[in-house]
Amino acid sequence: MxxxxxxxxxxxxxxxxxxxxxxxxxxxxxxxxKKVLIENISDFFESVKILDPKVCYSLKANSNISLLKLLSSYGTGADVVSEGEFRKAMESGIKPSDIVFSGVGKTDEELTFAIKNNCFQINIESGSEILRVEKIANQMSKTQSIAIRLNPDVDSKTHEKITTGTKENKFGIPLHEALQIFKDKNKYKNVDLNGIAVHIGSDIKTLKPFLKTLKILKDFCEKIRSLGIELNTIDLGGGLSPHEREFDIKEFALATKKELGEFNAKFIFEPGRIISxxxxxxxxxxxxxxxxxxxxxxxxxxxxxxxxxxxxxxxxxxxxxxxxxxxxxxxxxxxxxxxxxxxxxxxxxxxxxxxxxxxxxxxxxxxxxxxxxxxxxxxxxxxxxxxxxxxxxxxxxxxxxxxxxxxxxxxxxx
Ligand SMILES: Cc1ncc(COP(=O)(O)O)c(C=O)c1O
Missing domain, CATH: 2.40.37.10 (Lyase, Ornithine Decarboxylase; Chain A, domain 1)
Structure with missing residues (x-):
């Protein structure tokens, strides 16, 4: 340290x-x-600056309010996975327009809270969750921006208990199912389906799984584009290891620009561990x-x-x-x-x-x-x-x- x-x-x-x-x-x-926290968040922004992304710090890593206030003063939004984390982000002065709501099992109450508070983006984890968001947003006469969390079936070569991107894991939606959801986009009146998200695991030390994921996302984005859909956001999640990482984050940012830059979407990162x-x-x-x-x-x-x-x-x-x-x-x-x-x-x-x-x-x-x-x-x-x-x-x-x-x-x- x-x-x-x-x-x-x-x-x-x-x-x-x-x-x-x-x-x-x-x-x-x-x-x-405090000095290490400031250096870590500043270094992260510097490493990904060619993408001009939205950086939503992942509260699950450390959600102390003073720490959140400090990080948000350096420009971070928040990645939250529960109403509690959503409330804590807001309590820390983070605007809902800078909050991404992830999480594999969001309840109706939690979705209602997020929609009511004008959450920037809800990352959807199943077909039925879209229907719930659609219903709740409709009851409030609102339109909610959502992104589909894809399960790219990529092994991030980290500990099995913090691996989240393979089809053995509960997270995300398989690619073929996600594509069908985009094909049905016009069926939804109260959700604006305009983004994709991935998060393949935590404490990842090698670049290869990220590169593999970028290729899969590129292929997926091309398919979406051929349906006439332009994405607003591409959320690349978190997962970068602070220790013994074998690559520079700038390399990852460059590869991201190369593979996905042409789609003109706003990139989102959800770093946790690497910051705190x-x-x-x-x-x-x-x-x-x-x-x-x-x-x-x-x-x-x-x-x-x-x-x-x-x-x-x-x-x-x-x-x-x-x-x-x-x-x-x-x-x-x-x-x-x-x-x-x-x-x-x-x-x-x-x-x-x-x-x-x-x-x-x-x-x-x-x-x-x-x-x-x-x-x-x-x-x-x-x-x-x-x-x-x-x-x-x-x-x-x-x-x-x-x-x-x-x-x-x-x-x-x-
Ligand atoms: C959806 C999502 N985003 C971001 C993160 C943060 O990951 P990390 O702390 O490895 O950067 C996690 C951690 O599990 C997560 O599940």
């Missing part, structure tokens, strides 16, 4: 010592670097260290309820002590959380810096799909989130209290 360095053996984020932060804030907590992942860390304390005979366990006060990625899809997060240590313990070690599940495990290593109970560690690259996926499992309050801006620490989400946690159940039992 940029702007996370040891200064006199103590880890600093921007200009703030993490040890210093732990004196005021109980662990575990998330910390984000390496802007965040999870700070945690070692509760206990024990030896099972087979290995050493370092047990943290952060668990899979705070950061579920390793348990859910084998994500690997580097872990560093906040005090630099030159002494290495050459014992097989598993760094785990306190949750009553064996899958509550962050990292297995053959050696680790020599640390003690009470020491603090930092789990790296936790800014995407970290706080946004956290839960109250084992009745653990949601962790605080802090934004670091040079030498300042701002609380952007308070740690949840037990009162807040019990509130809805107490109302009922009293």
């Amino acid at each position: 940029k702007y996370l360095n040891y200064a006199e053996s103590c880890l600093e984020i921007e200009q703030v010592s993490i040890e210093h932060i732990t004196q005021d804030h109980p662990t575990p907590f998330y910390c984000y670097s 992942a390496d802007a965040g860390i999870l700070v945690t304390k070692i509760v206990s260290i024990k030896d099972s005979g087979a290995k050493k366990f370092i047990i943290l006060d952060a668990g899979m309820n705070d950061l579920i990625r390793p348990a859910l899809y084998d994500a690997s997060h580097e872990i560093l002590p906040i005090k630099e240590s030159t002494k290495i313990s050459k014992i097989p070690t598993e760094i785990v959380g306190p949750i009553c599940e064996s899958s509550d495990s962050f990292l297995k290593v053959d050696e680790f810096p020599d640390v003690s109970e009470g020491d603090y560690l930092v789990i790296m690259n936790a800014g995407a799909y970290g706080a946004s996926m956290s839960s109250n499992y084992n009745i653990r309050p949601l962790a605080a989130e802090l934004l670091i801006d040079k030498d300042r620490v701002k609380i952007i989400r308070k740690k949840q209290s037990f009162d807040e946690l019990f509130h809805n159940e107490k109302e009922i039992s009293n």
